[in-house]
Amino acid sequence: MSAYGSDRFDCDVLVIGGGIVGLSTAYAVTRAAPGTRVVVLEKERGPARHQTGRNSGVIHSGIYYRPGSLKARYAVRGAAEMVKFCAEYGLPHEVTGKLIVATERAELPRLHALVQRGRENGIPVRELGPAQITEYEPRVRGVAAIHVGTTGVCDYGAVAAQLAEASRADIRYGAEVVAVDRRPWGVAVRTADGTIVRGGVLVNCAGLHCDRVARLAGDDPGMRIVPFRGEYYELARPELVRGLVYPVPDPAFPFLGVHLTRGIDGGVHVGPNAVPALGREGYGWSVVRPRELAGTLAWPGSWRIARRHWRYGAGELHRSVSKRAFTEAVRRLLPSVGPEDLHRAPAGVRAQAVLRDGTLVDDFLIREARRTVHVLNAPSPAATASLPIGREVARRALAHLG
Numbered sequence: 001m002s003a004y005g006s007d008r009f010d011c012d013v014l015v016i017g018g019g020i021v022g023l024s025t026a027y028a029v030t031r032a033a034p035g036t037r038v039v040v041l042e043k044e045r046g047p048a049r050h051q052t053g054r055n056s057g058v059i060h061s062g063i064y065y066r067p068g069s070l071k072a073r074y075a076v077r078g079a080a081e082m083v084k085f086c087a088e089y090g091l092p093h094e095v096t097g098k099l100i101v102a103t104e105r106a107e108l109p110r111l112h113a114l115v116q117r118g119r120e121n122g123i124p125v126r127e128l129g130p131a132q133i134t135e136y137e138p139r140v141r142g143v144a145a146i147h148v149g150t151t152g153v154c155d156y157g158a159v160a161a162q163l164a165e166a167s168r169a170d171i172r173y174g175a176e177v178v179a180v181d182r183r184p185w186g187v188a189v190r191t192a193d194g195t196i197v198r199g200g201v202l203v204n205c206a207g208l209h210c211d212r213v214a215r216l217a218g219d220d221p222g223m224r225i226v227p228f229r230g231e232y233y234e235l236a237r238p239e240l241v242r243g244l245v246y247p248v249p250d251p252a253f254p255f256l257g258v259h260l261t262r263g264i265d266g267g268v269h270v271g272p273n274a275v276p277a278l279g280r281e282g283y284g285w286s287v288v289r290p291r292e293l294a295g296t297l298a299w300p301g302s303w304r305i306a307r308r309h310w311r312y313g314a315g316e317l318h319r320s321v322s323k324r325a326f327t328e329a330v331r332r333l334l335p336s337v338g339p340e341d342l343h344r345a346p347a348g349v350r351a352q353a354v355l356r357d358g359t360l361v362d363d364f365l366i367r368e369a370r371r372t373v374h375v376l377n378a379p380s381p382a383a384t385a386s387l388p389i390g391r392e393v394a395r396r397a398l399a400h401l402g
């Protein structure tokens with residue numbers, strides 16, 4: 001018998017997706033309401049095989065996000081909680097701090113705006129001149145920079161695996177949900193091998209596929225996932241960079257611009273860029289999923305983004321296909337790098353929600369329908385913020401059970 005007093009279903013909370021958001025939700029449910037039966041269905045053979053296991057591994061401070069937004073609140077809180085979680089379970093992590101570097105004077109107003117934003121979000125920020133930049137990063141060049149103290153690195157794949165274990169949920173791998181049926185008492189889902197699993201409330205944390213899962217459930221999500229691949233190079237001479245070095249972001253696209261990230265394994269990743277992926281799990285130009293691509297192209301929002309942001313897109317595409325162009329972008333921050341220093345590394349694909357009018361959904365987006373909670377936009381910094389996001393999704397899911 002479950003905490004909710006019914007044996008009509010196989011579980012109380014049925015989560016689709018074994019990425020960090022789904023697993024954090026399972027963890028939060030079992031902590032908030034012990035005895036609640038949670039099943040997580042994940043289509044891959046293990047946890048974190050998509051966004052969660054293919055990212056930069058940065059514990060973001062929350063400096064970029066609009067004060068008061070879910071991203072700002074959950075990232076600031078989530079960063080501190082992530083460090084604590086890693087320490088508690090002995091997972092590799094480090095609070096390294098990071099530099100955001102202006103390479104031209106024209107970027108200074110945006111750098112100062114970032115200082116202001118950081119302070120509004122309660123983040124410790126230190127302003128640096130060129131000489132102080134070299135104290136942190138001897139090989140990096142810039143006209144000014146800021147040092148953000150609370151940024152760190154960890155291994156989100158390891159965090160996800162730990163959340164899975166600590167949640168004590170029933171996690172079923174190799175279980176792709178292909179149909180969802182609403183019932184008066186909850187939901188029943190069918191997996192690709194024909195198994196039926198019944199739950200009191202459905203939680204959709206399907207990442208790159210969350211809009212499809214919402215539609216399987218009969219809900220109109222009002223958005224589509226447009227997949228953007230983020231490509232990386234690995235620095236052959238990691239000693240050129242001590243920690244994390246970022247350019248001044250464009251407020252419209254804080255995830256763009258070449259970053260240098262020393263990961264928890266000591267290697268330095270350069271990237272990610274952002275280019276359209278030709279499939280939701282399109283990790284290279286050779287991966288093309290015609291049906292998924294047709295779905296993206298049929299969404300009016302995709303064309304509107306292309307019209308609005310073609311100039312950015314063209315630059316990103318050029319750097320994707322031309323190593324020389326990519327190297328030039330890196331050299332603005334790190335002049336001693338040459339093309340021979342950069343080796344291709346595995347890419348990730350971001351699940352970016354796009355509205356019909358072409359708006360890129362900026363904040364995290366959680367929508368509810370009868371006996372269902374859909375997580376429809378959980379891009380970066382959702383790994384950093386996964387513990388607070390999981391608690392919020394769990395709170396909403398439990399409220400459906402009454």
Ligand SMILES: Cc1cc2nc3c(=O)[nH]c(=O)nc-3n(C[C@H](O)[C@H](O)[C@H](O)COP(=O)(O)OP(=O)(O)OC[C@H]3O[C@@H](n4cnc5c(N)ncnc54)[C@H](O)[C@@H]3O)c2cc1C
Nearest residue numbers: 017019020021043051052055056058177207230348382384
């Ligand atoms: C290139 C890149 C760099 C990033 N860098 C950072 C960073 O440094 N710091 C940070 O905080 N965030 C970063 N992010 C963002 C972060 O990785 C994501 O926000 C986070 O991993 C989202 O987790 P998720 O659980 O929502 O999605 P995912 O990890 O994609 O998990 C979704 C899961 O659902 C499963 N699934 C889908 N459909 C079904 C189905 N029908 N049935 C069963 N299972 C299904 C998938 O197999 C998958 O495992 C980055 C993302 C990318 C792509």
